[in-house]
Amino acid sequence: MESQVKINPSHSLRMLNAFALLLIAIIGWLLPISTDKVQADDETPVLTEVISEPIFPLVTPEADQFGQTPLYTVPLALNPYDHFYFTRPIAMDSNTAPLRAFGYGFxxxxxxxxxxxxxxxxxxxxxxxxxxxxxxxxxxxxxxxxxxxxxxxxxxxxxxxxxxxxxxxxxxxxxxxxxxxxxxxxxxxxxxxxxxxxxxxxxxxxxxxxxxxxxxxxxxxxxxxxxxWMAPPVGSGVLAGRLKNDFGYLISAQQLWLESLETGYKYDIMSYAHVKHIYSDDYFRENFVIGDIPAGEYELSMIYKNKWYRTNVTIAPGTVNYVTFNGRNGFKQAMPEAPEIEEFLQ
Ligand SMILES: [Zn+2]
Missing domain, CATH: 2.70.70.10 (Glucose Permease (Domain IIA))
Incomplete structure (x- = not known):
């Protein structure tokens, strides 16, 4: 569908405050594959109001009858570049998180x-x-x-x-x-x-x-x-990142750890090998992803060239959260630059 909504990307990405996120969420629902006829003309976003505490237009996670947290309804795109178009290929009556030991790009x-x-x-x-x-x-x-x-x-x-x-x-x-x-x-x-x-x-x-x-x-x-591409469980988000060395080359097979600052739970992550048919997302250009991460505060760390690098990351629910690593400059949590946003809004 042709979107009636225009977003100024640098503006909206700069203003990661609650109001902007809420508006992006509303816009996001209009972007993907829904066949619903939605008239957005009257809802031209005005990204001016600043609210300090982020809020998300999401329901509180509730376990279903199997004790599993349900997934967000697809298609889900809280941010302009998200594309959670798919549900899980098995029922939600057991753990549907992908096995970490043999992830994508292993x-x-x-x-x-x-x-x-x-x-x-x-x-x-x-x-x-x-x-x-x-x-x-x-x-x-x-x-x-x-x-x-x-x-x-x-x-x-x-x-x-x-x-x-x-x-x-x-x-x-x-x-x-x-x-x-x-x-x-x-x-x-x-x-x-x-x-x-x-x-x-x-x-x-x-x-x-x-x-x-x-x-x-x-x-x-x-x-x-x-x-x-798979919608996360309600209350969980996805962390994607792009690891580069001092010369700008992607770092393959790099071990990272993501540790919850609330529960101490630690996730192992491995960056991709960019070989054969393994591609990154057109926008995120990531070389690692970990999904099904409960929203909250985390520490992301890795040992690179015999040195520890650490950063605190916030995982927001229902969306892709993003970090970069640039050799000696270490980690940074910020969305990628996206001058070609119009291409993705079609
Ligand atoms: Zn497989």
Whole structure:
């Protein structure tokens, strides 16, 4: 849809106060793929009021009957560059956070392989669900190798071409290692429809679904980090970052730690290897992401060239939070510069 709303990016990004965030949130709901006809003419934002305490137009997290915090409703875009268009590929009756040990961009140097998605563990035979509306464009073995190859690393897999896009870019999602497939090729599915069951086919050591987001290229020539596309649980946010050395090159396979200043809980993070089909987001240009982080205050740290670097970061819920690291200059929490914002507002 064509947006009626114009944002002055430098202005709105500078003014990260509550009123601006609230307005961005309202605008954000209008931007993504919703087919609702919303007339925004009367709501031209006036970003002048300053309120010191940030507030977010979000409900208080409540556990559902399974004890799990529900996800935000998709599509979710509290900030102009967020694009949480997908839900989780398994039901919310168990932990749906991606496994941290083998994240997106994890590189296996021995095999010269790189992990092009995230893995979400689940018991065998549990339903695997469509992450968004779309049409099934591939089922079976051979997603990578073709020809129904039963040794294909994806095992039994489903590929969905979604009925919404990101700007003019087509979106696809992949579901790998299935035990069974419950949809036919060319079938249309709705979000959270069952498309298959959790299995152990292909290159896997335990029951999980390999979930992958492909943009533009159905063959996976340009994959994206699913944690920037899956809505977080209510009350949680996403941290993305770009680590560069003193010469401006991205730092791959860098270990980082994110520790809650409230609970002491510590998350391990690894930056990507930028090899093969691993791409960063067009706007964030990140080389690490960690999702499902409860909103709050954290310390982000890493050892780089035998020196500790630390910074405090605030995780706001329902949105991407962003830090950079620039060699000796260390960390900085600020959104990326974005002169080309108009391109993303289409
Ligand atoms: Zn995987």
């Amino acid at each position: 590189y296996y140097p021995d095999d010269d392989k790189v992990h092009t998605g995230v893995d979400i563990s689940s018991p065998m035979y549990k339903p695997v669900l469509a992450a968004g509306d779309g049409q099934v464009v591939f089922i079976g073995y051979g997603l990578m190798n073709g020809g129904g190859d039963t040794n294909d690393p994806y095992g039994l897999a489903v590929l969905i071409r979604h009925s919404f896009s990101y700007g003019d870019k087509t979106l696809y999602t992949v579901y790998g290692h299935l035990d069974g497939i419950d949809v036919a090729k060319d079938q249309y599915v709705k979000v959270s429809d069952q498309i298959g069951t959790i299995g152990l086919t292909g290159n896997t050591s335990g029951p999980h679904v390999h979930f992958e987001v492909r943009i533009e290229d159905s063959k996976g020539g340009r994959v994206q980090n699913p944690e920037l």
